[in-house]
Amino acid sequence: MARKEIAPEVLLAxxxxxxxxxxxxxxxxxxxITRRSLKxxxxxxxxxxxxxxxxxxxxGEVRLIASTPARGERLSGIVGPGQSFGEPxxxxxxxxxxxxxxxxxxxxxxxxxxxVFAELERNPKFAxxxxxxxxxxxxxxxxxxxxxxxxxxxxxxxxxxLRHDGSGPGPSVITxxxxxxxxxxxxxxxxEHFSRILRELADAGLVHVKGRMITVLDLDRLELAARRxxxxx
Numbered sequence: 001m002a003r004k005e006i007a008p009e010v011l012l013a014x015x016x017x018x019x020x021x022x023x024x025x026x027x028x029x030x031x032x033i034t035r036r037s038l039k040x041x042x043x044x045x046x047x048x049x050x051x052x053x054x055x056x057x058x059x060g061e062v063r064l065i066a067s068t069p070a071r072g073e074r075l076s077g078i079v080g081p082g083q084s085f086g087e088p089x090x091x092x093x094x095x096x097x098x099x100x101x102x103x104x105x106x107x108x109x110x111x112x113x114x115x116v117f118a119e120l121e122r123n124p125k126f127a128x129x130x131x132x133x134x135x136x137x138x139x140x141x142x143x144x145x146x147x148x149x150x151x152x153x154x155x156x157x158x159x160x161x162l163r164h165d166g167s168g169p170g171p172s173v174i175t176x177x178x179x180x181x182x183x184x185x186x187x188x189x190x191x192e193h194f195s196r197i198l199r200e201l202a203d204a205g206l207v208h209v210k211g212r213m214i215t216v217l218d219l220d221r222l223e224l225a226a227r228r229x230x231x232x233x
Contacts, residue, residue: 008033009026009029011109012109015056015058017082017129017130020125021125021129025119025125025126029116031115032053032112032116033110034112035110036110038106040102041102043102045096045100047095047096047097050096051089051090051096052110052112053086053090053111053115054085054086054090054110055079056082057108059081060080060102060103061080061081061104062079062102063101063102064078064098065099067098073185074182074185074186075182080177084133085100087130087134153187154201156189157189157197157201160183161207161214161216171217175214176213180195205217205221
């Protein structure tokens with residue numbers, strides 16, 4: 001039996017950015033929605049493409065990839081379920097600054113720029129939610145820059161693990177959303193340095209590494225290592 005397609009307004013209402021909006025607002029926004037189903041590895045857009053709106057991830061993960069002639073490609077972020085991307089350049093009406101590629105099979109909702117702008121002018125509540133979402137993005141960027149400023153590569157990676165930890169009982173399993181080389185570039189590390197950090201943390205009994213799966217064996221000791229800016233066996 002074919003899977004029943006969920007109405008766009010129902011999908012929107014489940015996402016944090018839109019869940020407190022009234023039904024009439026959701027109906028107006030869905031008039032400008034296009035579904036985008038992506039297979040793992042499929043490119044959504046390239047750097048420099050024109051911006052036609054913003055995207056919201058229903059399920060799956062999308063990599064945002066920056067590139068420069070000097071450094072080549074670098075993972076700049078991962079967008080997961082319930083999160084949005086593309087708003088800053090949409091508001092600035094500039095071409096995209098990064099490329100977007102599906103890290104897994106994914107379903108996205110594309111909200112047209114015209115529909116978003118019209119609702120912002122009509123609805124102060126929606127405008128406040130958009131501002132709050134962008135503010136959280138800025139806060140996350142500041143934290144990322146603080147992490148990048150840390151002198152120790154080990155500390156940067158521990159901070160990365162702590163940000164992605166589910167904080168559940170027992171060992172925490174974190175699946176890296178991209179290849180280790182891409183995560184290394186995001187943390188401003190060479191692949192060799194990143195591999196050495198993984199070995200040191202594993203030898204210290206703090207993590208177990210299997211492919212992209214990182215099992216945090218002792219969260220308290222890992223947090224202590226981050227505070228001390230060193231790994232103590």
